[in-house]
Amino acid sequence: MDSSPSVKIVSKCFVKPKTIPEESKKPYYLSPWDYAMISVQYIQKGLLFHKPPLDSVDTLLEKLRESLAVALVHFYPLAGRLSSLTTENPKSYSVFVDCNNSPGAGFIYATADLCVAYIMDAKYVPLVVQSFFDHHKAVNHDGHTMSLLSVQVTELVDGVFIGLSMNHAMGDGTSFWKFFTAWSEVFQKQESNKDDDLCLKNPPFLKRYIPEGHGPLFSLPYSHPDEFIRTYESPILKERIFCFSSETIKLLKAKVNQICGTTTISSFQSLTAVIWRCIARARRLPIDRETSCRLAADNRGRMDPPLDKEYFGNCLCTLRTAAKAGELLENDLGWAAMKVHQAVAEHSSEKVYQMIDQWLKSPYIYHIDRLFEPMSVMMGSSPRFNKYGCEFGMGKGVTLRSGYAHKFDGKVSAYPGREGGGSIDLEVCLVPEFMEALESDEEFMSLVSL
Known part of the structure; x- marks a missing residue:
């Protein structure tokens, strides 16, 4: 991580869905494609904005949290945590999402004493950008104890960076951007005081693909995560x-x-x-x-x-x-x-x-x-x-x-x-x-x- 300039974490909290969908009370099962992702890292993508004329950053943060709570009603599994069932004989390791036993999605406010131009004009992406995201180096299996979705809002001198870290076992890039877009849609509706913020233009289809005759709970031929989880360190790039x-x-x-x-x-x-x-x-x-x-x-x-x-x-x-x-x-x-x-x-x-x-x-x-x-x-x-x-x-x-x-x-x-x-x-x-x-x-x- 870059030591200079530095990103300072100001506050952390969790955000739960604004209303709790009835279906979230049941285990949320994963597909074979999701299981295959359990040892890779979170998806981390974000957008840099020029800072708008604001009454205060607190107002923006409050609106982001409120709209996130509504977006999570539609994408309620992202507010959950992973849970496992294991057996020793035969060896079996199963993973699902527990949407009840969780404090919610992460929400972090941070500051950095640098300008938009520092990010934009640098020939190479500055290492400090990695500090604009939560769950640094986490693998998806860490979703047992870490939030499956974490938002970090980093205030720059003249800008705002919104970085999302989403557990890759929960979805691919298409799913990641569907969520990001839906959250933005809810935000814009709330800004214009529309009362239909619980209606999305393209609501997600949450039921996971389970091949016929299989599931809903798949199992890996292991009894402990140490047998299949590998951390990854990238080279100097x-x-x-x-x-x-x-x-x-x-x-x-x-x-x-x-x-x-x-x-x-x-x-x-x-x-x-x-x-x-x-x-x-x-x-x-x-x-x-x-x-x-x-x-x-x-x-x-x-x-x-x-x-x-x-x-x-x-x-x-x-x-x-x-x-x-x-x-x-x-x-x-x-x-x-x-x-x-x-x-x-x-x-x-x-x-x-x-x-x-x-x-x-x-x-x-x-x-x-x-x-x-x-x-x-x-x-x-x-x-x-x-x-x-x-x-x-x-x-x-x-x-x-x-x-x-x-x-x-x-x-x-x-x-x-x-x-x-x-x-x-x-x-x-x-x-x-x-x-x-x-x-x-x-x-x-x-x-x-x-």
């Missing part, structure tokens, strides 16, 4: 935000599709191909060294029948393609883009169900240090989420940032660009020597607008 304008993205997509003689390769697949090739080149990999590229894929629409598009939970997997470094760099950009496109196009409902069946036969837990091979690229998050739609009465956010969680050499997170219109920002994490080489890569830097 440089983290930088690279911005790509909507015009650049449009031209890149057109160029890639023209090279390939097709119209089916998406903007994001085209950009992924660029970053995969350029990071491989920055690493100066031997020509016979395999390098993989993975993308996070939402399976909601790939199920048959599809899951509800408002499904709250994990419904996520990573799609992998790979090549020898030599062929990746000797072939043109279209070749790499087609590899990425094929990985996405071939991801069918049959493949999703195969993965579920595999887990049911032999349950597994993701561990970051084993999940991704060295010298790989992992494209996380998504530019499709309406992240800048979360305003909280302060206008559009200035920028997005993330916490310590899930960062390793080759981790790339994709965000919508602030300008909208199809622009994309990439948060790239690399060890210092590879970042320096990427910044000297003409193909890559010619596309970067900032």
Whole structure:
């Protein structure tokens, strides 16, 4: 953590749902996808705002707490805690959410003696940003004793940062941003004194996916968490935000599709191909060294029948393609883009169900240090989420940032660009020597607008 400048915690409290839904009195069961996440870290994403003219920060904090209590009525599992059932013979470890025996979601107010410009103008994301989030280095299993959701509001000299830490066993990035958006929607309704703040435009679908003939309580073949929980420490990394304008993205997509003689390769697949090739080149990999590229894929629409598009939970997997470094760099950009496109196009409902069946036969837990091979690229998050739609009465956010969680050499997170219109920002994490080489890569830097 960064020692200078420092973030000072001023107050901490818990927020419970404004009203207690009847269904929250029962155990809330998790799906196989959720179980697989039990040893990875919390999702940590947040928005930086210019400080509005306020009567006082206390007023903003009160409104944020009030609207959070209403949002939690719809997302009541986030106010709970994890609970476990274990047996020794046979070995069995089951996890569910206890929504009753919990003080609620965390809410922290902090201050930092720094300006918005300090965050915005720094070439690399300052380490102090990690202090804008609660549950630093926590893994999801810690949700037995820690809140499943924690909000930290950090007041800067001229800004406000709202950082959310959400237990990844409770949901994926799609679910995380559904909650963030819903909370913002409730806040805006309360600001305009609408009395329908308990009605959401897109309420979450909370019932977890349980494969037919199984559950509702799944079990892992262990008797103690020490057998399957691994903490993860990221290496020393440089983290930088690279911005790509909507015009650049449009031209890149057109160029890639023209090279390939097709119209089916998406903007994001085209950009992924660029970053995969350029990071491989920055690493100066031997020509016979395999390098993989993975993308996070939402399976909601790939199920048959599809899951509800408002499904709250994990419904996520990573799609992998790979090549020898030599062929990746000797072939043109279209070749790499087609590899990425094929990985996405071939991801069918049959493949999703195969993965579920595999887990049911032999349950597994993701561990970051084993999940991704060295010298790989992992494209996380998504530019499709309406992240800048979360305003909280302060206008559009200035920028997005993330916490310590899930960062390793080759981790790339994709965000919508602030300008909208199809622009994309990439948060790239690399060890210092590879970042320096990427910044000297003409193909890559010619596309970067900032």
